[in-house]
Amino acid sequence: MQNKNRVKRLVKNNCACYFGAKYGIPNYCCLQDGPCVFFGQNDTLPRCIYFEKGVLSIDEKLEREYTSERNVESEFKTAQPRVNCQKCGAAFSAHSNRQKYCEKCRDKNANEKTKLRMRQMRKKQA
Numbered sequence: 107m108q109n110k111n112r113v114k115r116l117v118k119n120n121c122a123c124y125f126g127a128k129y130g131i132p133n134y135c136c137l138q139d140g141p142c143v144f145f146g147q148n149d150t151l152p153r154c155i156y157f158e159k160g161v162l163s164i165d166e167k168l169e170r171e172y173t174s175e176r177n178v179e180s181e182f183k184t185a186q187p188r189v190n191c192q193k194c195g196a197a198f199s200a201h202s203n204r205q206k207y208c209e210k211c212r213d214k215n216a217n218e219k220t221k222l223r224m225r226q227m228r229k230k231q232a
């Protein structure tokens with residue numbers, strides 16, 4: 107990983123969970139209660155949600171490299187789950203977990219509901 111050293115520097119300077127050496131553990135992270143994942147040797151592409159959410163955005167260039175390297179795009183930033191529309195099956199990013207239809211189908215649904223309501227209103231009047 108080319109940007110590992112830059113990630114480390116960013117962690118060192120900006121991560122609130124990073125404490126340097128603590129409890130005899132070098133590069134101690136209070137979230138891990140152990141060494142920071144970015145300072146470990148085993149994982150070639152370590153990830154930390156706290157870092158991605160709160161620290162990484164400081165360095166835009168590094169953020170782009172980091173996310174493309176891990177194929178994460180900006181899923182953490184937007185935190186929008188990818189869902190398949192229950193009507194047409196198209197994949198879309200939902201704004202909430204309750205969202206079941208893509209925007210197109212949602213508009214359609216809304217139109218149909220309005221139509222239905224209008225029809226019922228007309229029935230009542232007749």
Ligand SMILES: [Zn+2]
Pocket residue numbers: 191192193194195196207208209210211212
């Ligand atoms: Zn749809």
